[in-house]
Amino acid sequence: MMSGNSPDFTERLRAAGLRPTRQRVALARVLFEGGHRHVTAESLHAEVKATRMPVSLATVYNALNQFRDAGLLREVVVAPGRSYFDTNTGHHHHFYVEPDGELHDFPSDKVTIAGLPSPPKGTRLSRVDVIVRVHR
Amino acid sequence: MMSGNSPDFTERLRAAGLRPTRQRVALARVLFEGGHRHVTAESLHAEVKATRMPVSLATVYNALNQFRDAGLLREVVVAPGRSYFDTNTGHHHHFYVEPDGELHDFPSDKVTIAGLPSPPKGTRLSRVDVIVRVHR
DNA sequence: GCATCTTTTAGAATAGTTCTAATCTGCTTG
DNA sequence: CAAGCAGATTAGAACTATTCTAAAAGATGC
Structure with a gap:
């Protein structure tokens, strides 16, 4: 029980x-x-x-x-x-505040990435990470 | 001399x-x-x-x-x-081949990223990194 | 060439993470 | 619900990447 x-x-x-x-x-x-x-x-x-x-x-x-x-x-x-672990496993990207080490999510809904080259031969896409680094 | x-x-x-x-x-x-x-x-x-x-x-x-x-x-x-160090200091992004750890540059000329939110209050943009993770 | 300030170095120290081998616990079965 | 087993937890050792320390060596200005 x-x-x-x-x-x-x-x-x-x-x-x-x-x-x-x-x-x-x-x-x-x-x-x-x-x-x-x-x-x-x-x-x-x-x-x-x-x-x-x-x-x-x-x-x-x-x-x-x-x-x-x-x-x-x-x-x-x-x-x-x-290593940071994020409980948000959905599609989203990150702000990283240097040098504090603070990390903030932002949704990927509004973000569009165009013109990415295709993966090197023999490989498959696994994920695209966008990290926006900012400082004070 | x-x-x-x-x-x-x-x-x-x-x-x-x-x-x-x-x-x-x-x-x-x-x-x-x-x-x-x-x-x-x-x-x-x-x-x-x-x-x-x-x-x-x-x-x-x-x-x-x-x-x-x-x-x-x-x-x-x-x-x-x-840590990897890249001799290419110009604008470009990366392919990362997992799990080998191989890293390849690709130019950012053709890549456009639209709709990024503005930096959190009190911070300034320092760089946008795009890492395209691929696997075999 | 001498004095000075910087750089290099070997090795110790540190930070983050993983491993090891012993102990314990959750789950299944009788 | 006790026993047995596979899987999980633990303390501490080990490991990997990086930085620090103090002493020796080297670069620069005069």
Whole structure:
């Protein structure tokens, strides 16, 4: 019998092919229960620890990678030596504020990109990332 | 009296406000004497060592950062945990072949991006990066 | 050629991430 | 609902990329 505390996350994880362990459910709750978020492994670790559920940093890394592989998260590469994960997996692009490291989504609805060359021979398009870098 | 061996690089470095030391000249030669290139610190280190000019890895890192700050190189962030430097500092974008890590330039002449939102309040546009991710 | 300020260097240090091997937990079965 | 098993978690070690440190070497101005 389940607690009724967060059946949504339990189900969502199961649907993604991941066992709904305490840690993964706790992480999913932090990640997905509000609006869209950008996190790093460190920031997520700090947040989940604040909920008094003990989760190791290794588990945070494991979970982020699994969530990304399962399509629950999208990894955004904007700066060397730091990975951001975005809970918004839909089509959109990013503002990156240097040097703070702040990241903001913007929808791709209104953005049109024309004239892109076709992929190199033997390759298929996988994604087009647009990063608008701004500074203060 | 100068050797006449590579006055171009010596001058180019001086013009960029950098003392033309042996190491920096050797690195500049490897980087700039052919066509446009993409390098990592490690790959550049291997190349310059092959020219029999001893240069430490720390110096390669220093030089890459200085060259980038001086506008001689552009840093391209495509994958977590690895920095690429591009000798092409003009307007252009990139194909990134996953999972090999291969990077190819393409000119931005024919590419038009319309409908980008304006930068967040208090910030100014610094650059728009387009990364076209492809796989085999 | 000397003095000075910059650069280089080897190696240590740091940051972010992954790995290892032991322990634990969720799920299935009887 | 106990037992068993596969998969998950953990602390800490290991690893990779990069930066730092302090000492030695080199470039430049006089």
